[in-house]
Amino acid sequence: MKKLFFLTMALLPSIVFSQTLTKNFTIKGKVGNINSPAEAFLFYQIGANRVIDSSMVVNGSFSISGFISNPVNAYLIIDHKGVGIQKLDKNPDVITFFLDKSNITLTTARDSVYTAKVTGSVINDENNDLTRQLKSINDEAKKLDDERNTGLKNKQNTTGFQRDIEARGKALQDKQKSILQNFIVTHPNSYLSLLVLNALGKQGKDPAEMESLFNALTPAIKDMETAKMLKKSIDDSKITAIGAIAPDFIQTDVDRNPIRLSSFRGKYVLIDFWASWCGPCRMENPNVVKAYNKYKNKNFTIIGVSLDRPDGKADWVNAIKKDGLEWTQVSDLKYWSNQVAVSYFITAIPANFLLDPNGKIIAKDLRGSDLEDKLAELFGKI
Template structure:
């Protein structure tokens, strides 16, 4: 008598054979990065990114011919945190059969995708309307056709106030190049909010419902810390997020030019 493993067992063995060396390599490079001097980190980061790209490639190669395999469901789940963005996870999940999507694990992945898509790069910016400092309603869609930096901040937030001069600099540099800023404040007191706007020289449009962390727009975008921002392109797509200091200017230079 000869007893052999099931088809799923063979597929899991293939998963281990394919992915274990990649995971081990990633972990080893991360350890090296953490212990390396600053001058050696760029080379190690390149190696890390190359290994990560290999991982992404192997995921799709594995699941595409095995769309009804529970091992494919496991592969999507085990690698989704390492994906470059949630849209990649969504595409891979879409390849799976309904028998897998309707499992408990499948529903957990679907829930993760739904949550992670909010504010993710490559997704549509969620529409909102909130009152400005003159109690006039302002909608994000009213800026369609421009690059818009949706900037979450507050007068009481010291890191936000420290970053404001950089945002002012960038706004002044690019405001005539189809760019603007839409500030969303998590303030509670209108006086403190408007005084900070004036003191910091924030001459763009600002909105708030003065509900602190319960600000409706912050809740909509799952904002849990500030400063936080999202760069929206003229078509309403989020093309970048969490841009600070020189990174903000560099990203705008990519889209709008610096000459």
């Protein structure tokens, strides 16, 4: 779960150094018996600025102070050989944590900050507690992933095997969401709750539920710039929520013919966002093809919307042929700036929306056997 919450920042020349503002945080470290020329580097971000600060390490000890307006994700690296940040190896000695207005202590008896314990900060205590709650779920998810890979190697790629893996995976996701939702409700004044809520939104949580959880946060948290951005994304997501009328659009097909979504009224339509360069999309295509071939004569069709690049038309057309995508395909070849994708707030693919004959969204992000199951629910099993 830490990967959900910790910001990864590239070590780019655009990094700026801490400003001489009134300092409101201090990090003190004791990492074994590391000594000169070792140096500790702290990285975090304020707005558009990447910030770096540093301290020499003497007998394992170092101290760094600075200023932040709100809690931020941070990481601290120990440069054991004193080579400088531009020459660090690809696997540095690093620890990730939250930086807030407090006196944070990093301590470990070993000569590696990676093993350090973080104390003195409420938000890090909260994150440690949440990580402990999620540990068993993450462990089960890893076992499930190993089982899936083993099954594929042993050619156990049967429908029953896949559905069992999918069902168990969904059950774990439900448990995870329940823990995250409970954390938000029980920690309404925590900045971490805001980050957790943002993560739930990226996982496709229903906008109405997102708004309810957002409203449970305290005014102080909701007044943060991060919260205002999240509120806007929640409001935007209502446009393509289940029950909403799908935004109409016109985009050209492979022969440059304009295709209008509303011209398909009277049919059940799956709007399928994908791209020839998207590995997960190409892996999902056989499931979509199977569902299409089963139900294409049952008042059901698909409009594929490709997020291929400006120079990717040949790749797009070849992928359509190779994957057997016989339905209508459109694209403006503008990559992530595809106008339909932008109007549907697409930030990851594959993604899809199932519309009823009136153009109302009745389901979304149907993966694996979910699409076929939903169509069987609508039309009966074939």
